[in-house]
Amino acid sequence: MSLKTETVPVQPSRVQNWFKFDARAYTMIGALIAIWVLFSLLHERFLSPTNLSNLFLQMSVTAILAIGMVLVIVAGHIDLSVGSLVGLVGGVAAMLNVWYDWPAIPVVIAAVALGAIVGFIQGWIIAYKAVPAFIVTLGGMLIFRGVLFGTTGSVTVAPLSPGLKAIGQHYTSDIIGWIFGIAGLLLAAVLLLRKRSSRIRYGFDVEPLAVSLLRMVVTGALILGFVAVMNSYKGIPVPFVMVVVLALIFTFITRNTTFGRQVYAIGGNPEAAKLSGINIKRRVLLVFVLCNTLAAIAALVLTARLNAATMSAGQNYELDAIAACVIGGTSLIGGSGTIMGAIIGALVMGSLDNGMSLMNMESFWQYIVKGGILVLAVYVDIYTRNRKKA
Structure with missing residues (x-):
């Protein structure tokens, strides 16, 4: 007669449950602290109030873009046009303000409306005509940059009125x-x-x-x-206040609204979402409207901070936004990601840029470091998912 032994799974203690946390999120925070400690040892001014204020000011544009990009990626899509859209909307805002003497408030309304309209057009093509988001937004990236060059004559438009400039420069x-x-x-x-x-x-x-x-x-x-x-x-900095307000609003939307839960459902399992009665096309359309509207807000912040609309404004910003999302834990295959994670990811990206600039490092090192971190973040995401499945 053989004796059978049963393996009893080890339950976590109550103390462990009290301090249960998202390992990925706390790893990001740990990485951010490590970056700050490293640069503070390498340069005494890194943790000074002046530099920290500049850091939060500089990362605001990437953070606003990342908030919108989280929604797009969670829904299982991608938007490569937001950087060029930042340049275009900033150029239009500057032209209206400088060349046509529009006051700040009408300029802001027009800029945000332009972003929403562009998002509606792109979202409609993606959702209702089934054209891949990669192709639509890649085309948008080229079109918006070309329109910017054509409408401004490839010249810098400056200076802005004090009211509009306050969006990006006031405290x-x-x-x-x-x-x-x-x-x-x-x-x-x-x-x-x-x-x-x-x-x-x-x-x-x-x-x-x-x-x-x-x-x-x-x-x-x-x-x-x-x-x-x-x-x-x-x-x-006023731009960072805007980041905090937008992060709170969109965190509430993603966690506490039917729309937010449906976006995660669409990215996690489109077939199940469709069978459950979710109007996928309408939700995807709204996701792109929100993403491009946030890109317009980011354009206003960037243009106001620079006090000018330049032809290179927003260049490669879409890559920074995607990297911030991925570093912050958003999965590129959709279905998972958080707004706060993207904000931390944007802060990581901004800290790297700021620290390496203080160290007078060559610009190519910034690309190499950020690219390496992006690949590492994607690897960690895939590795973590594979372990959960095993």
């Missing part, structure tokens, strides 16, 4: 900065407590109150510390 006052910081702290606390109460309501394990309070203290210290550092220079 919040100290008081407004602290108001934003306190509001962010309260929002983080409310979200954490709501999540905790929801788990209690549905009978899930809940971490001790002390652990939740520790999370709030750490989050609050980071938020208020950020505000203090920014206020020690000029204040929080």
